[in-house]
Amino acid sequence: MGGIKVKEKLKQLNEFEWELPKGVRERMNVGAKIIANKAIIDQIEDAAIEQLTNVACLPGVIEPVIGLPDMHWG
Amino acid sequence: MGAVSAFDAEKGIISAGLCGFDINCGVNSIRTNLTADEVSAKKKELIQELFRAVPCGVGSKGKLKLTPEQLDDVLKRGVNWAVENGYGTKDDIEHMEEKGCMDGADSSKVSELAKKRGAPQLGTLGAGNHFLEIQKVSDIFDKETAKKWGINDVNQVLIMVHCGSRGFGHQVATDYLKIQEQAVKKYNIWLPDQQLVCAPVNSQEGKDYFAAMKCAVNYSFTNRLVMTQWIRETFERVFGKDWESMDMHTIYGLAHNVCKKEKHLINGEKKDVIIHRKGSTRSFPNDTVLIAGTMGTASYILKGTETAMQKSFGSTVHGAGRCMSRHAAIKKFWGGDVKKALAEKGIESQSTHPKVLAEEAPGAYKDVEQVIESVHGAGISLKVTRMVPIAVAKG
Numbered sequence: 001m002g003g004i005k006v007k008e009k010l011k012q013l014n015e016f017e018w019e020l021p022k023g024v025r026e027r028m029n030v031g032a033k034i035i036a037n038k039a040i041i042d043q044i045e046d047a048a049i050e051q052l053t054n055v056a057c058l059p060g061v062i063e064p065v066i067g068l069p070d071m072h073w074g
Numbered sequence: 075m076g077a078v079s080a081f082d083a084e085k086g087i088i089s090a091g092l093c094g095f096d097i098n099c100g101v102n103s104i105r106t107n108l109t110a111d112e113v114s115a116k117k118k119e120l121i122q123e124l125f126r127a128v129p130c131g132v133g134s135k136g137k138l139k140l141t142p143e144q145l146d147d148v149l150k151r152g153v154n155w156a157v158e159n160g161y162g163t164k165d166d167i168e169h170m171e172e173k174g175c176m177d178g179a180d181s182s183k184v185s186e187l188a189k190k191r192g193a194p195q196l197g198t199l200g201a202g203n204h205f206l207e208i209q210k211v212s213d214i215f216d217k218e219t220a221k222k223w224g225i226n227d228v229n230q231v232l233i234m235v236h237c238g239s240r241g242f243g244h245q246v247a248t249d250y251l252k253i254q255e256q257a258v259k260k261y262n263i264w265l266p267d268q269q270l271v272c273a274p275v276n277s278q279e280g281k282d283y284f285a286a287m288k289c290a291v292n293y294s295f296t297n298r299l300v301m302t303q304w305i306r307e308t309f310e311r312v313f314g315k316d317w318e319s320m321d322m323h324t325i326y327g328l329a330h331n332v333c334k335k336e337k338h339l340i341n342g343e344k345k346d347v348i349i350h351r352k353g354s355t356r357s358f359p360n361d362t363v364l365i366a367g368t369m370g371t372a373s374y375i376l377k378g379t380e381t382a383m384q385k386s387f388g389s390t391v392h393g394a395g396r397c398m399s400r401h402a403a404i405k406k407f408w409g410g411d412v413k414k415a416l417a418e419k420g421i422e423s424q425s426t427h428p429k430v431l432a433e434e435a436p437g438a439y440k441d442v443e444q445v446i447e448s449v450h451g452a453g454i455s456l457k458v459t460r461m462v463p464i465a466v467a468k469g
Contacts, residue, residue: 060086070395071076
């Protein structure tokens with residue numbers, strides 16, 4: 001992803017929901033959403049968020065791919 | 075991963091990569107009517123006895139030696155096999171996701187190698203983040219629901235078993251990762267990451283994986299129920315009472331890593347979808363949701379909600395989630411220190427190797443309290459009880 005941090009593209013919807021719109025990277029079929037408070041978001045690695053956007057590229061995926069507050073890379 | 079994704083049941087995919095290696099890694103929670111004081115007095119003896127009764131560690135083998143026919147029965151019929159053979163009761167079955175058996179499991183889709191690995195391991199805990207924990211209830215947030223699930227008081231003792239499908243599930247995943255790697259080429263699927271190998275859900279490679287994965291799901295449900303029975307027998311020996319009089323019933327048993335076909339409301343229309351819960355718990359309205367903490371930190375029981383149906387395909391979190399890799403944790407923590415820190419908090423711990431304690435040190439995980447505040451705040455599952463450990467056995 002050429003060093004661009006996906007995390008910086010997170011849009012806060014409310015206290016507990018964050019959106020990664022479909023356009024944040026190429027070939028995403030749908031957007032992603034993360035359910036977490038600010039303290040958790042601050043701890044989530046960029047690689048874990050990137051993984052969510054990868055899932056959003058798979059065929060037939062339904063809006064949105066959901067990241068939960070225990071998300072981590074792996 | 076800590077994620078949930080849904081795919082169209084006609085045009086979508088099913089992914090061995092996304093479901094991962096520990097198929098139906100999950101949790102069972104067993105209640106007791108014992109108090110923390112009663113159990114704490116015997117915690118050392120209890121954890122040693124449990125460690126003996128439930129085989130732990132990488133590649134550990136159990137006391138059961140299944141014939142190929144018996145293993146087939148487990149794969150197809152899940153916990154029904156267990157109950158017929160004296161492990162658990164019909165009441166346990168009623169308190170498990172899918173009643174401990176997914177329909178459509180086909181053992182002819184499972185390799186001989188997977189069966190060879192699975193046959194001697196049923197009834198074993200394994201290693202990694204898997205554990206068996208004696209807990210006491212520290213807080214009750216929703217008295218009415220807690221009571222319905224047999225939790226009446228703070229300081230009541232519960233038992234949590236966290237483990238999966240062992241070498242069997244790992245081999246099923248390994249086999250199908252290879253098969254689906256080919257499928258990706260065959261069906262010309264563009265992948266952003268090779269970890270996400272998959273196959274069209276209605277292709278042979280997709281259907282075969284689903285049928286084999288269900289075998290691993292059933293194996294794992296059975297694994298946890300077999301261990302539940304051994305835990306009951308251990309308590310019987312240590313406390314000199316039968317398990318029924320200690321009210322040692324299953325509160326609930328569920329999966330944290332699984333693919334399922336479910337109906338969800340998509341753009342106002344009820345549709346079949348293929349759900350991948352990877353490090354995620356089902357959270358249908360009024361479902362019991364079990365959240366495994368990490369060694370030395372709190373665990374939670376939550377209640378599923380309608381909001382989860384609308385926001386997260388009926389799903390919520392599964393645990394604290396790592397914030398540090400196992401490798402980094404081993405570098406940072408020393409097993410002996412971790413054991414000492416646990417002991418200072420009054421937590422008895424036993425493991426096959428100190429390294430296991432270091433890998434799973436509480437500092438390697440996110441703060442479970444913040445995780446729970448997030449899902450409770452978002453409304454995708456609501457707090458019922460919080461538990462803290464008294465004693466823990468690790469692989």
